[in-house]
Amino acid sequence: MKNDKLLYRKLFLVSIFLLLLNDLYLKEQFHNFLTGKLSDFVGLFAFSYFFSVLFKKNIKLIYFLTGILFIFWKSSSSQFVIDYLHNFGIGFDRIVDYSDLFALLVLPLGYRYRIQNSIGIEKMRFLPKPIIIGICSFAFIATSLQKEFGELNLKSDYTINAGIPKDSILKLIRVNPITKTKYHTNLEFPNKRSYVRISLLISKLENDSTKIELDSILSFTTTGTIFSGVSKKNIDYLKNLRVEDYEKEFIEQKIKRNKIK
Template sequence: MKIQRNKYLLLNYVFIFCIFILFLNDHFLKYEFSNLLTGKLSDITGIIILPLLLTYIFPRLKLHSIWVSAVFFIFWKSGYSEELIHFYNQYALIPITRTVDYSDLWVLLFLPVPYFIIKGINQWESIRIKEIHPAFILLPAIFTLMATSPPPSFYYTRNNGNLNCTKCSFTVNYTQNEIIEKLRKENIVFDTIYPISKRALERIPGFEKNDIHFYKLDQLIIDQDTLRNLNFSMLSLKNGRTKVYFNGMTVNEDISTYKLKRKARKYYNKIFFKELKESLKK
């Protein structure tokens, strides 16, 4: 006898809320408000979502999806999953990554949430959503779970200053060595240059062809502004082109609120890229 899928495992307010929070955290909150909460929020929502999703796709699992999810999560957070991830990333359109951290296993304490939903969803009329087809939730849920790991850019846009700048980049028709030489002639000399880590290369094999390097300037004076601890990276592209990422810097002014931080980021990104582009044109 064929077991029917219970659409309300996906069409309930808890599942949809967790999907929304997971997406928001992975693509916005982690980068704008990096702290302990945003670091663990994805694991919490993910461990609630996974058993519900498994039970919907494989209805014969029923409550067994709880311990299956627990075993998978422990494996995923361990070093034993490294080779599987490496193999997957060699062929995947969307590479995945994760950090080995056994301290994350405490989120298994949230497994009673999906347990009670799976067990009682047919009686919990108040949390069920009836007007949506489950396909509209299933596809975004799978995509969100696949994209929960840091994107590849996470590994080459790191910054040790107090002001980070995500998606701050431009492309020039010069190689990295040509950029270094042109800037040197304008008295812009890098204090530190180092390649991307071997660990990142192992996780994302495609990085090898990009010749990714990190660059640091301890100080750069632009007009009346003294910029300190500037961090950026460069990726080699095809046909001798290079993509330059401004990753962030250290500032002294107040950036305690999101509005102040966004204003400072916009200002320094503008003057830094303007100076860099003008120096490369000479």
């Protein structure tokens, strides 16, 4: 099979899609064990496959080196590399968690998939090879961009009674349930490359109305860029906001934008 056609195999394209979806959306929305591990599994599958296509004469070596590199990257031994990159303004980072090494199980499965003969793969005219390579490169880089997490733990007493059923409110605000009445959602600060996790109490009232309480401003996550890392100014900005400022953002992003009255 021609090498350029290998980039159009369905499972590979799905893995790239999942990697981007997880890192750019699911992690921010749910931030749980599953989203934390998903990037490791699909990232290893896509990374090893991608480079084995680029270097088709060294397939076994690519898969072997991918496993060794992943073990090194996920260990504390790689900290000197990260520190070295930071000295040059390259903002890569990772969390040392040895449970991530379970993702190595995907490599032998990925290798079997790579060496299978697939017949009838068709190129997508709207997705030429250079575009796929660019998307893959972005996906691999985005996974390792430096991020900083911080606690805010601010209490709020903002409350609004909305004349909309609770089920509709949950869909409009896009929340993650914690209990029957407690929910988490995010406030977005794109100019600061950040999002802030908040806690809401949402309960049914009579006549299909709903009580919404902004309970707490919990934490923030700020993402760096490739060449500058995480901006201290962006972090300081979030830390210096008052409860009233976050309440205004909540009203603007969740209440007014969704036309909740």
